[in-house]
Amino acid sequence: MNKPASLPAPPRAPKRPHRIEQLGRVRVDDYAWMKDENWQQVLRDPASLRADVREHLEAENAYTKAMLAGAEALQATLFEEMKGRIKEDDASIPTPDGPWEYYVRYEKGAQHPRHVRRPRGREDGEQLLLDEEALSQGKAYFNVAAASHSPDHALYAWAADEQGSEYYTIRVKDLATGEVVGGPIESAYGDFAISPDGQWIFWVWRDENARPAKVFRRRLRGGEDALVYEELDEGMFLGVGVAADDSHILIHVGNQETTEIWLIPAADPTAPPVVAELRRVGVKYELDHWTDRWVIRTNDDGAIDFKLSVSEAAVPGKATWRDWVIHRPGHYVTGFATYAGYIVRAERVDALDRLVVTSRTGEEHIIAFPEEAYALSLEGGYEYDTTLTRFVYQSPTTPRQWFEYDLASRARTLRKTQEIPSGHDPSRYLARRIHAPAPDGEQVPITLLMLKDTPLDGSAPVMLYGYGAYGHALEPAFSIRNLSLVDRGWIWAVAHIRGGSDKGWGWFLDGRKAKKPNTFTDFIACAEHLVAEGYASTGRIAAYGGSAGGMLMGAAANLRPDLWGAIIAAVPFVDVLNTMSDTTLPLTPPEWPEWGNPIEDAAAYDLIAGYSPYDQVSAQPYPPVLATGGLSDPRVTYWEPSKWAARLRELTAGDAPILLKINMDAGHGGASGRFDFLKEIALDYAFAVWALEGGWRKG
Numbered sequence: 094m095n096k097p098a099s100l101p102a103p104p105r106a107p108k109r110p111h112r113i114e115q116l117g118r119v120r121v122d123d124y125a126w127m128k129d130e131n132w133q134q135v136l137r138d139p140a141s142l143r144a145d146v147r148e149h150l151e152a153e154n155a156y157t158k159a160m161l162a163g164a165e166a167l168q169a170t171l172f173e174e175m176k177g178r179i180k181e182d183d184a185s186i187p188t189p190d191g192p193w194e195y196y197v198r199y200e201k202g203a204q205h206p207r208h209v210r211r212p213r214g215r216e217d218g219e220q221l222l223l224d225e226e227a228l229s230q231g232k233a234y235f236n237v238a239a240a241s242h243s244p245d246h247a248l249y250a251w252a253a254d255e256q257g258s259e260y261y262t263i264r265v266k267d268l269a270t271g272e273v274v275g276g277p278i279e280s281a282y283g284d285f286a287i288s289p290d291g292q293w294i295f296w297v298w299r300d301e302n303a304r305p306a307k308v309f310r311r312r313l314r315g316g317e318d319a320l321v322y323e324e325l326d327e328g329m330f331l332g333v334g335v336a337a338d339d340s341h342i343l344i345h346v347g348n349q350e351t352t353e354i355w356l357i358p359a360a361d362p363t364a365p366p367v368v369a370e371l372r373r374v375g376v377k378y379e380l381d382h383w384t385d386r387w388v389i390r391t392n393d394d395g396a397i398d399f400k401l402s403v404s405e406a407a408v409p410g411k412a413t414w415r416d417w418v419i420h421r422p423g424h425y426v427t428g429f430a431t432y433a434g435y436i437v438r439a440e441r442v443d444a445l446d447r448l449v450v451t452s453r454t455g456e457e458h459i460i461a462f463p464e465e466a467y468a469l470s471l472e473g474g475y476e477y478d479t480t481l482t483r484f485v486y487q488s489p490t491t492p493r494q495w496f497e498y499d500l501a502s503r504a505r506t507l508r509k510t511q512e513i514p515s516g517h518d519p520s521r522y523l524a525r526r527i528h529a530p531a532p533d534g535e536q537v538p539i540t541l542l543m544l545k546d547t548p549l550d551g552s553a554p555v556m557l558y559g560y561g562a563y564g565h566a567l568e569p570a571f572s573i574r575n576l577s578l579v580d581r582g583w584i585w586a587v588a589h590i591r592g593g594s595d596k597g598w599g600w601f602l603d604g605r606k607a608k609k610p611n612t613f614t615d616f617i618a619c620a621e622h623l624v625a626e627g628y629a630s631t632g633r634i635a636a637y638g639g640s641a642g643g644m645l646m647g648a649a650a651n652l653r654p655d656l657w658g659a660i661i662a663a664v665p666f667v668d669v670l671n672t673m674s675d676t677t678l679p680l681t682p683p684e685w686p687e688w689g690n691p692i693e694d695a696a697a698y699d700l701i702a703g704y705s706p707y708d709q710v711s712a713q714p715y716p717p718v719l720a721t722g723g724l725s726d727p728r729v730t731y732w733e734p735s736k737w738a739a740r741l742r743e744l745t746a747g748d749a750p751i752l753l754k755i756n757m758d759a760g761h762g763g764a765s766g767r768f769d770f771l772k773e774i775a776l777d778y779a780f781a782v783w784a785l786e787g788g789w790r791k792g
Contacts, residue, residue: 100789101159103751104152106739115674116695120708122671123743124736132730133301136258139724139757150724150735153753157719160750161780163788168772168779171577175771177515178573186483186495186508189213190475193246195222204766205229208240208249222249222268229766233758234725236765238283244291244339248274248313252283257725257760259283259303263296265313275315284332287313288362289339295321297331303679303727305331308344310363322355322366328682335359336382337431338477345379349563349605350686352377356408370411380409383431389414390429396420398597401429401438425597427566430471433478435500439471441566444526444538444595446470448484450500458503464488466526466540468568483508487571489524489542489585492517513573521545522579524569529588529615529622535603537615538589538596540569541628542579551630554658554785555584556778557620561592561612562641563687564601574774581782584628590615592641606689607696610704613648620649620656632658632716635781639663640729640761643720647706647737650715657716659784661777664722664761668733669705670698679727707733710740714747717784719754719777726760750789752780 111125129135129143142150161168181201187194187210194213197206205225212218222242229235232255240251249268252261263278263285282297282305294313300306308322308331322344324331332345336359344355344366351374355366369380369387377399378391387409389402401418404410418426418438427446429438438449446469448460462469467488472495474483480501487493492511498504523545528536547553556578560567567587575585589595592604592612604612620636623629636657638646643665650660666672673691675681689697702708718741720734738753745751754776756763764770783789 100750101156103156103742104149106149106735106742108743113671113674115691116698118695118698118702120670120702122736124732124739125671127732127735127739128730129732133303136303136725136727137256137260139256142724146732150731150753150755150757153735153738154755154757157752157754160752160789161776161783163791164779164783167782168775171775171778172768172772174515174577174580175574175775176768178513178517178576179767180512180514183512187211188474190242191246193242195242195475199767200226204768205235205237208251210242210246220268223251223266228253234760234765236762239285241285241287242268243287243313244289247291250285250287250294250313252281252285254283254760257723257756257758257762257765259727259760260299263294265294265315267314275311275313278311278318282331284334286333286335286342288342289335289359290362293362295333295342295344297333302677304683307331308333319363321357326682327676328685330683338382338384338433340382343380346372347377348683348686350375350377352379354378354380367408369409379428381429381431383436384433388417388429388431388436390426392598394420397599397602398422398424399426401426422599423597425594427594428471430473430482431477432480432482432500434480437471437482437500439469441594441597444540444566444569444589446568452500460484460498462486462488464491464524466524466569467491468570470568487511489540489569489571489575490519490522492571511571517576523547526569527622527626529619531591531611531615531618533611535591535615537591537619539619539622540567540587540589542575542585544579544582547582547584549627551624551627551633553582553584553628553633554578554782555586555623555629555634556637556781557586557588557616557623557629557634558637558642559588559590559616559619559645560638560640560642561588561590561604561616561645563592564594564598566593566595574771574778577775578778578781584623586619586623586628588616588619590619590645605687607700609688609700612645613652613704616645616649617653617656620653624656631656633785635659635661635785637661637663637777637781639665641666643667643729643734644669644706648704648709650718651706651709651711654713654715659781660716660718661781662718662720662734662737663763663777664726664729665706665720665734665737666729667706667720667737670701670708672730672733673701678730707737707740710737710744712744712746715741715745715749715751716747717749717752717780717789719752719780719784721754721756721763721773721777723756723759723761723763725758728761731755749784 108123184198187196203226208223250265285296298307309318342357346353353372380389387404400420402414404413406413425441472483495509497506525541643662646662647667691698722734742751
């Protein structure tokens with residue numbers, strides 16, 4: 094790769110050919126050495142990273158810093174703008190539960206919140222439950238994934254990760270004394286459930302390969318751990334919860350295409366779990382108890398976009414299910430919440446959300462909004478016997494609004510609007526929904542945000558964001574971050590491509606396994622449509638995605654490098670073939686339903702090899718690339734972006750820079766503090782501006 098003499102020289106990773114033979118096929122991986130053979134230990138103790146790997150990653154970080162030196166001022170400005178849109182001393186709306194109402198509150202300047210409560214209906218008498226900011230002091234990373242009080246309001250439990258490895262430690266505090274009771278629960282998953290009688294905590298254990306493998310029960314105030322459930326299939330995830338009416342403790346087992354739920358009666362929390370319906374490959378279901386019956390959301394019997402069934406049986410096996418809300422193609426039932434007298438289900442129709450309220454008498458009404466693109470989500474509370482619920486409304490131009498909604502009277506009360514201290518005028522912006530024709534004729538939605546006076550002649554720079562995996566939908570939400578680009582004349586575009594569930598579960602099914610290439614061609618079709626319609630021009634589009642969306646970035650770079658002026662790939666899943674062939678990695682067996690199993694299936698091997706971004710890098714000019722990762726990331730391991738950057742730099746026929754930034758103190762989600770996280774986003778955006786303005790050519 095040629096470069097101007099004034100620019101620093103990039104690191105040159107040594108090539109150490111590693112031959113892999115698999116299913117009669119042979120591949121050579123020159124950069125396999127970047128994977129520390131003791132990666133499990135690195136997750137728990139990042140300082141244990143092998144010396145030669147650390148030296149290489151630090152050289153990459155130094156090179157990226159040197160290359161982006163000219164963009165540091167812009168990065169700082171972007172960060173301050175984003176930070177200026179955050180109300181620093183913000184607080185959530187108090188959520189009532191019996192005599193108390195619970196909420197979290199940030200102090201000015203704090204990276205992490207305080208968990209507090211106060212007597213119900215009062216403004217005074219606040220009590221501190223958990224001070225995340227104090228606990229985070231002196232730690233490079235600190236994240237609380239779950240926190241909850243006991244039903245008698247006497248204890249408070251939380252799960253904290255201090256490496257970014259997603260190995261959590263659960264602790265329980267006596268709120269009367271302030272003392273932690275019992276010993277810490279180590280190697281836990283990030284969620285837990287407290288039994289309705291307030292005596293037990295149910296938690297999920299992660300094995301040495303960071304997979305959830307067992308459910309244990311322990312007395313809340315301390316004691317021995319008792320094994321409740323063990324999952325022998327390494328391809329399944331585990332979770333625990335409690336039914337909305339407090340009737341049962343639930344153990345969730347599942348992967349992307351198959352689920353199974355085990356039940357423990359809350360009246361007898363030490364009873365062995367009983368399965369509701371045995372797993373059947375391809376059948377997903379979730380359930381909750383609605384006073385005298387079970388409600389089941391399922392895709393069984395060909396209900397691609399899901400339906401709701403009910404069962405009056407004590408153990409709701411499939412034979413007892415009867416259809417209640419029938420399957421309607423294009424009306425994707427995304428979830429539901431039960432209250433004593435009502436059930437609220439969430440639906441998505443053509444990438445727009447709505448809520449449907451049904452009373453126990455069967456009367457229905459719909460909560461929806463008229464904007465062209467918006468997001469609507471239900472917020473659960475602690476109480477079951479209530480007519481009040483909450484939902485959050487937002488759009489690309491409208492900050493989040495929290496509404497309290499009376500299910501009986503249908504009265505809607507605005508409880509809070511997201512405050513933007515530096516100011517926000519929605520009338521300056523235009524949100525638009527357009528559709529791009531895919532190669533096979535499907536219409537792919539694109540959500541656009543721009544200033545109203547943005548010229549639509551192809552001159553505006555465009556940030557095109559995509560994901561397209563696991564059925565995850567990209568909702569048209571409000572973002573304090575994106576405004577920093579839009580205010581500079583950029584168009585922010587979100588591609589609602591297949592692999593997500595933006596247009597229903599069938600939209601997801603059309604972008605997985607053998608149909609995975611649809612995800613990549615949909616994204617490219619969105620870029621081409623933006624060019625054709627005058628929103629963008631070739632080479633003036635920055636493509637942006639993370640994790641599985643980072644795989645999308647790698648594939649898009651390989652397939653159409655000429656379209657992009659920059660590629661930003663955050664924690665990118667780019668070494669797909671190697672990762673899906675390594676059964677020791679945390680997510681490999683659980684991910685086979687999504688991508689296929691290249692260890693046993695030759696067709697899956699050939700398909701993955703044909704799009705895996707790392708394997709498909711070729712001698713062609715690539716645009717400027719920024720790849721980021723986290724050293725303790727258990728989902729997309731640090732060596733994936735590291736190997737990809739080395740291979741891109743080796744093979745590119747152009748002179749655009751390939752940059753790598755590894756956070757040596759964090760995992761998949763990046764920095765844990767609310768401000769430190771914004772610094773990472775500001776780096777991504779500054780790189781996009783720097784790349785499209787040709788900063789890398791100026792030295």
